[in-house]
Amino acid sequence: MLQLTASYIDSLAPNAAAIKNGQGLVKKKSLVQLNCSETGELLFGECSGSGKSNYVCSVDFIIQDKPVYRCTCPSRQFPCKHVLGLMYAYSDGMKFTVAAIPEDISVKREKAEKREETKAEQESGTAELKPKKVNKSALKKKITAQLEGLDVLEKLILSLIRSGLGTIDNKMLKNIHEHVKQMGNYYLSGAQTELRRFALLLADDRDREESYTYAAEQLTELHAFIKKGRAYLINKQEDPELTLDHESTMEEWLGHAWQLTELKAFGKVREGVELLQLAFFSYDDAARQEFVDHGYWLELLNGEIHRTVQYRPHKAAKHLREDDSFFEIAQISMLYKYPGEMNARVRYEQMTPRPVTAGDVAEIGDKAHRSYAEVIKKVKNQLKNPLSDKTPVLLLHAAKLGRTASGQFAITDESGYQLVLEDISALPEGTVGLLPYLDAAQVDNSSILVMFEHRMDQGRLVAQPLTIVKDAAITRLLY
Known part of the structure; x- marks a missing residue:
């Protein structure tokens, strides 16, 4: 029998508004049909909405720690309020009628099982890992554009250094923001973020002397990126395989989003890892124009401090679930580690929680x-x-x-x-x-x-x- 508590359902919701709306559907008796599978791991039903037809929603717990949410409503939130309402109805003890699993869900289950089998084979090493194919012609054009962008950025930085920070006025700030937009056109997302951060520092109301100090540091960082980025891109152009640098953070500075298959191909993966979260915080990064969820984790075996990072763009934040503090031990079968130095970013797809023991705390010391x-x-x-x-x-x-x-x-x-x-x-x-x-x-x-x-x-x-x-x-x- 499936066990669902209100607190557990709350933890699945993308935000507080979704919780309120999901519970509201139960109170308003908007759920007009409630069904469950014979084994109990699938809940499905219908919910009346603003349209002529009812929304068909379901939540599948065939994999206990990875529920799958489905709904015919147009919401971009997962789970949406209709799926949350379905689960709240179940936790409240409302009557669910046993019914045959809908055919479309059966088909989707089969496809999901095949994906899980393939993933399991890849993780066990029994299947050949197939990284994403690289369009070398397109990548060469991108590198050329990035080199052009570095030239444009360098002219701006040198101009600012020659003129001095004290001469920057509103007209120059407008020019800097124009360059911020251009960096996106040149595929230089890292430079785009840091140049925007520089502009925000100068526009800040904080102590002027302090602003200049950190703005100068920002210019130093951008100048270093120009020099190192240019040298790296020129060398990459001469490499017939256009190999990614999996040791430094240069690829991320240049806007590359690492795929898990790429990290595994470079050996940036650990098996059978246990992590304990020691700190967590979220903040609004105005330079990135994203909300950032940051967690610091201790790897119990070797004592390394890793970090998990989730970015939620301002425009899509309400559709994305915010990370939260985690107070148990995360048992992870496959931990992917990004390039970097201390506190390298890590990521995992699945984890199993277990309580923290006195032995775990002793290991921390x-x-x-x-x-x-x-x-x-x-x-x-x-x-x-x-x-x-x-x-x-x-x-x-x-x-x-x-x-x-x-x-x-x-x-x-x-x-x-x-x-x-x-x-x-x-x-x-x-x-x-x-x-x-x-x-x-x-x-x-x-x-x-x-x-x-x-x-x-x-x-x-x-x-x-x-x-x-x-x-x-x-x-x-x-x-």
């Missing part, structure tokens, strides 16, 4: 870095590359939490090395203000997940605490 001097050296080495992630996240062992002579919070390692804790601009919320509410016993001799940021205007490296792990307790300051 074993994976924490104990020497801050080594950690700082590692972070600085990453920050030397202008195209690297500027906010690396690491798990540190904190022998003690205290305050500096100036009153700032700081954690100390076993050798006495202090690391100042401050809220950073890269995160949507501060957490340092929560530290006074914690007892020293909760922090001393603990493991703390921190995000680093280099304060360009002050020449300092600071860290913001995200999560504190002590004994059997995991205290999230940001989730």
